[in-house]
Amino acid sequence: MSASPPSLAEMVRAAREAGDMNRFIEAIPYARFLGISASAEGGVLTARLASSDKIIGNPALPAIHGGVVGAFLETTAILQLLWTLDSVRIPKTITITIDYLRSAGAHETFARAEVTKLGSRVANVRAYAWQADIAKPVSSANANFLITPANEEPNG
Amino acid sequence: MPASKRPPIAEELIRQYVGIIPHVAELGMETMHAARGMAIMKLPYQGRLVGNPENGVIHGGAVTTLIDTVCGLAVITAPDEPSRVATLDLRIDYLRPATPLRDLYARAEVYKLTRHVAFLRAEAYEDDPRDLVAAATGTFMFVRRNAARKGLAKP
Numbered sequence: 001m002s003a004s005p006p007s008l009a010e011m012v013r014a015a016r017e018a019g020d021m022n023r024f025i026e027a028i029p030y031a032r033f034l035g036i037s038a039s040a041e042g043g044v045l046t047a048r049l050a051s052s053d054k055i056i057g058n059p060a061l062p063a064i065h066g067g068v069v070g071a072f073l074e075t076t077a078i079l080q081l082l083w084t085l086d087s088v089r090i091p092k093t094i095t096i097t098i099d100y101l102r103s104a105g106a107h108e109t110f111a112r113a114e115v116t117k118l119g120s121r122v123a124n125v126r127a128y129a130w131q132a133d134i135a136k137p138v139s140s141a142n143a144n145f146l147i148t149p150a151n152e153e154p155n156g
Numbered sequence: 157m158p159a160s161k162r163p164p165i166a167e168e169l170i171r172q173y174v175g176i177i178p179h180v181a182e183l184g185m186e187t188m189h190a191a192r193g194m195a196i197m198k199l200p201y202q203g204r205l206v207g208n209p210e211n212g213v214i215h216g217g218a219v220t221t222l223i224d225t226v227c228g229l230a231v232i233t234a235p236d237e238p239s240r241v242a243t244l245d246l247r248i249d250y251l252r253p254a255t256p257l258r259d260l261y262a263r264a265e266v267y268k269l270t271r272h273v274a275f276l277r278a279e280a281y282e283d284d285p286r287d288l289v290a291a292a293t294g295t296f297m298f299v300r301r302n303a304a305r306k307g308l309a310k311p
Contacts, residue, residue, distance in 0.1 A: 030215035065179040065180070067217070071215065071216070095248065100245065
């Protein structure tokens, strides 16, 4: 009997039970490609974007590509929602607004997110990213996600 | 100044744009069209951009990256004197999931240009430019003070 690969929903459940979102991140090709990982020290989810040449947007500064910073913030917001919600469905981004506050240098970058409003269908999330100094964010984002209430999921 | 009288530096910038941005070169993006304050670029479909392995749909962040990049090209070709630019903000509306296995295109246009700021609209789509995957607005700053020193405006 060959076991089918675990579904994303099963991976979300496993990540929650283990308290380790990396179990879910590792299933997402784009997150692996960018070099995203997560830790949950003290119950606070912190995402990390590894420094690499392939994510550079401006080689003269050098600085990380703005699109990658936006992608990192969006991913952090989704991870925070999966960490917070009961649902195992992946939230769908409706809109995201990214503010670029400082140039993101070629260093490792961190991000955290906060669910500011959780409705029955829509969640609003704020995320921010920093490098050496958490008090000097390089970028912040505000995003709205379409979510599925846990009681409406096909498998509970 | 009519497009035909533009300084050759702008043509050179358009030609070099993809190659001088490591992340853009890594993703194999291509410039399909560029004119003053307007650009169209392509992001080839690739498995490593997938956000949901169950359906093969690419991650929203990859769409963001394409839109930020095409906006950047539209911005640097907009003013008479090319200068360094920085994204100030970007708002993206995801209208529908991108279709798996299809290449993605994005078109950006500067609809208002001031001395310090460029205001843009951008759209992402696959085969049909009216069937949008995402719609975006963005603002970019010109960093003229450093233009001569930082490289992009080199003759």
